[in-house]
Amino acid sequence: MSFTPHGKHLIAGSWIGTDAQFQNEPVRGAAHSFSVGTVDLVDRACAAAEDAFWSYSALPRGARADFLDAIADEIESRAEAITEIGSAETGLPEARLEGERGRTTGQLRLFADHIRKGDYLDRRVDAALPDRKPAPRPEIRMIQRPIGPVAVFGASNFPLAFSTAGGDTAAALAAGCPVVVKGHSAHPGTAEIVAEAVHAAIGRCGIHPGTFSLIQGGRRDVGAALVQHPLIKAVGFTGSLAGGRALFDLCAARPEPIPFFGELGSVNPMFLLPHAMAARADELGRGWAGSLTMGAGQFCTNPGIAVVTEGADADRFVAATRAALEQVGPQAMLTEGIASAYRAGQQRFESRNAVTPVMSTHSEGRTASPNLYQTTADAYLQDHALGEEVFGPLGLVVRVRDFSEMERLARGFEGQLTATMHLDDADIEDARRLLPILERKAGRVLVNGFPTGVEVVDSMVHGGPYPASTNFGATSVGTLSIRRFLRPVAYQNLPEALLAGLGD
Known part of the structure; x- marks a missing residue:
């Protein structure tokens, strides 16, 4: 199946164009024009979503589950076309897009099964x-x-799994909430074809068309209008700290403040304990290099910092990491803007006297080559900029003098999505001292693994203390994420006639 975008917004079941246009910037193939979103379209989509809420929220759980399954089916029926345009727009390999499509349909079906069971209702x-x-x-x-x-x-960075019909949309629809999506301008064609899949599922299942709308492009006023619209009751966001914080502040400043569930990324530190390093420093270095460069480092769980104890094992680890990184060539990044930001992040490290280059490369255009630096714990704790995420394949080794300094460094980290310990049995006592610190710093604590894989399961937490996310009690991955779009209601002395069907 081939796909040529028509470049329109989907508003309550109708494809609508606007006079102002923008073009996507594909890595290969012809560019396409797309209509620019407007504040008026935001108002129309929100009004339709509110109108749809009354019927959609009242649907039996089984009907909503069938709708989620239908969306997954419609996405799979467009599989080849989605991979084709997604890869062209983002530069991501076809295999990566195919895997991400599977994750997207998998989480839709996971939520369908979850709401059929009914446990999420937490009846008391x-x-x-x-x-x-x-x-x-x-x-x-x-x-x-x-x-x-x-x-x-x-x-x-996730044109499927965290976008149009991604985790936030799936969780909200599963909860019974209509969704208005603000598409990302990096992959509008991918957003459009996925929106077509949702639109087809709405028709198949007889769902109110206002249950889903997609607004493409637009300036900041479109995003601001969306989060400030009085009919919107919560916001799901995955993106940069600066952009997320600006929207979070707008949500808090509303006459009726609403929750903003922003997943804003982190540096995801790894703590490599002494006995593990003595046994397998080379293996750990190679593993880190692979995780660091996966997808050109464009994962919010990219492990950007490795904390090691000074000595020969640390030297072996750094040498092995460098040798593995030298085998990785330039990789296409998602957008020109992301590539430019990556180069700016590298310059930030290059400008620090306390930071030593281990491997410094030149990146240009839309590609990124890996870079590796090292510094001391003292320098890291004194320079906040070293703890800011660099979105791309750049790693920083932080050397500590002893375990006490490793503990002090761990306490100095800001909130993270993940924190990892690499350890052997002989490291358990040190790990036991680190664990209480790390569980206060991160939403997910790993042992002997790399955090770039995020399983979509009941037990997953993809979130963490600020600035990793704006709500430390929430997750954007896994079935627990449905709780973001629900609220508890107590019913006192209601007769059975009114209770009948509630939550069914």
Whole structure:
């Protein structure tokens, strides 16, 4: 199946164009024109989402689950076309896009199964105690209910799994909330074909067309209008710290503040403990290089920092990492802007006297080559800029003098999505001292692995203390993410006639 984008927005079941246009910037193939989003389109999409909420939120769980399965089916029916345009727009390898498509449909089906079971409703019942003294107790029932229309911002680095029909959209639709998606301008063609899949599923299942809308492109005023619209009740966002914080502040400043669930990335430190290093420093260096350069380092869980104890094992680890990185050639980045930001991040490291280049390369255009630097714990703790994420294949080795300094460094990290310990059995006592620190710093703590793989399962937490995310109690991956778009409601003394069907 071939696909040629028509460049329009999907607003409540209708494909709508605007006079202003922008073009995508594919790595290969012809560019296409797309309509620029407007504040008026935001208003129309939000009004349609609110109208849809009354019928969509009242659907039986089974009907919503069937809708999620239908979206997955429609995405799979467009598999080749999605891979073709997604790879052309982003430069990601076809195999990566195919895997990401599988993750996207997999999480849609996971949520379908999850809501069919009904456990997410967290039903609680306290029976009436009419004979209780000194006063009787009424019957009280609690259940989780959908909050209303949700705004979702597509991510640049995951054109499928974190974008149009990605995790935030799947969780909101599973909860019973209509969705208005702000597509990312890095891959508007990919957004459009996925929106067509959602649109087809809406038709198949007889769902209110306002349940899903896609607004492409647009200046900052479009994103601002979306998060500030009075009918939007929550926002899902994956992107940069600066962009996410600006939208978070707008949500907080509304007359009715709403939750902003922003996943903003992190440096994902790894702590390599002494016995593990003595046993396999070379292997760990090669493994880190592979994780660091996967997808040109364009993962929010990219392990950008390795903490090692000074000595011969650290030297072996650095040498092995460098040797592996030297085998990696330039890789295409998602956008020209991301490539430019990567070069700026490299310049930030190059400008620090306390940072020593281990491997310094030249990147140009839309490609990135790996870079490796090292510094000391003291220098790192004194320079906040060294802890800022560099989105791309750049690694920093932080050398500590002893385990006490490693503990001090761990306490100095900001909030992270992940923190990793590489250890052997003889390192358990040190790891036991580190663990309470790391679990306060990160949403996911790993042992003897690399964090770039995020499993879509019930137990996954993809979030963490600020600035990794804006809500440390939430996750954007896994079935627990549905809780972001639900709120508990208590029902006191409701007759069975009113309770019938609630949550079914």
